[in-house]
Amino acid sequence: MKLKLSFALLPLVLAASAQGTVIITEVFYDEPGREVKKEWIELYNPSSDSVYIGGYTINDDKGTYYVPSYTMAPGETIVCARDSSGFYDLYGFYPDFDDLNLFLRNRGDYLILRDPTGAQIDMVAWEGKFGWNIKADEGKSIQRRSLAQGPDAWLSNREPNPGDPSPIPEPGTLVLVGSGLAGFLGYFRKSLDT
Numbered sequence: 001m002k003l004k005l006s007f008a009l010l011p012l013v014l015a016a017s018a019q020g021t022v023i024i025t026e027v028f029y030d031e032p033g034r035e036v037k038k039e040w041i042e043l044y045n046p047s048s049d050s051v052y053i054g055g056y057t058i059n060d061d062k063g064t065y066y067v068p069s070y071t072m073a074p075g076e077t078i079v080c081a082r083d084s085s086g087f088y089d090l091y092g093f094y095p096d097f098d099d100l101n102l103f104l105r106n107r108g109d110y111l112i113l114r115d116p117t118g119a120q121i122d123m124v125a126w127e128g129k130f131g132w133n134i135k136a137d138e139g140k141s142i143q144r145r146s147l148a149q150g151p152d153a154w155l156s157n158r159e160p161n162p163g164d165p166s167p168i169p170e171p172g173t174l175v176l177v178g179s180g181l182a183g184f185l186g187y188f189r190k191s192l193d194t
């Protein structure tokens, strides 16, 4: 029953994916203590297709992070951390990548995800930056709860769950925020081109 339902909704799931392929789903910017080696970012592929993210970039107010050359499977998350051992200290396992070179400011910062053409495909800001009033206390994270853009799509002060995209809905339910037929046709055209 569940499988049949998922299949029936597939076109609209694809419509959702056409909005941005890969999104930021969690940011851990306020690590315990004064060092800066435990920060991390979680990315998620909500689409039904694999997405190669080599050439994607993430900017904050001071720097640029070149996302690893990697292909994300449908529904896969990856965690990009500043430091493997720092991350391990907190969670008891290692991040997918440990080359994050951004300093995620506790008093307001932002992340802008761009595809290889430079087009912005996602963003998040916190602690008042750009008027986004989401925030995390020390040791907590901000987490996305929907595919929508804007601060309402995010939750403050969450218990970190690196590698787990929740509370964002599973792909079969993302149709609720899909962009409709136009988005689907756009996606279809794109898939024919490549």
Ligand SMILES: [Ca+2]
Residues within 6 Å of the ligand: 029, 030, 031, 036, 039, 103, 104, 105, 106
């Ligand atoms: Ca920080």
Ligand SMILES: [Ca+2]
Residues within 6 Å of the ligand: 025, 026, 042, 143, 160, 161, 162, 163, 164, 165, 166
């Ligand atoms: Ca997560």
